[in-house]
Amino acid sequence: MVVFDEEAIALFDLDGTLCDYDKAMFNSLERLRSPKEPKTRVHSNGEEMPEYLRERINLIKREEDWWVNLPKFRLGWDILKIAKKLGFRIVILSKVPKRNPSAYSGKKKWIDKNMGYDVDVILTQDKGLVYGKVLVDDFPPYIESWLKHRHRGLVIMPASEGNKNFRHPQVIRYDGGNLEEVWGALKKARYRLPHESPFQLP
Numbered sequence: 001m002v003v004f005d006e007e008a009i010a011l012f013d014l015d016g017t018l019c020d021y022d023k024a025m026f027n028s029l030e031r032l033r034s035p036k037e038p039k040t041r042v043h044s045n046g047e048e049m050p051e052y053l054r055e056r057i058n059l060i061k062r063e064e065d066w067w068v069n070l071p072k073f074r075l076g077w078d079i080l081k082i083a084k085k086l087g088f089r090i091v092i093l094s095k096v097p098k099r100n101p102s103a104y105s106g107k108k109k110w111i112d113k114n115m116g117y118d119v120d121v122i123l124t125q126d127k128g129l130v131y132g133k134v135l136v137d138d139f140p141p142y143i144e145s146w147l148k149h150r151h152r153g154l155v156i157m158p159a160s161e162g163n164k165n166f167r168h169p170q171v172i173r174y175d176g177g178n179l180e181e182v183w184g185a186l187k188k189a190r191y192r193l194p195h196e197s198p199f200q201l202p
């Protein structure tokens, strides 16, 4: 039987982790594209995005239902399944666009629909504020801000095009093919005692 551990908190991001934000955004932008425009593509790695595209994205993100209907992202759910089995306390940790209350309510409704009403939810501008033994997140800048003060923290990073070159000794990139590695690291983190030395990857 799994014993629930109040201290063993696993923080889960939404977009790019539990929800397939990129796929949904791509589909929405494609629907708005005129036949004469170039095909929509993901602008990652800080690449400059044309202004008209940025405005369209903002319009899409103002629609509460767009958030509620985001599809699940399998990589994140694989990790969630393991974390639950190991008895981690699951907490959702997601960044929300500033000045966009629809995103707040849309995200909460997505969580209610897909994860039930009992999961704790933290919507914030700064993920570095929040304690956890483990962070599951796909976005390197948020990972770095969280790890800054957590020398023993473990991060599992669902793979994406944008994070393919990111490496860090406390981060495991999960691409769907290394579930055993993820399992081993999460198990080690779950049973690590407070006085134990800094976390070492297996």
Ligand SMILES: [Mg+2]
Binding pocket: 013, 014, 015, 016, 017, 137, 138, 139
């Ligand atoms: Mg994300």
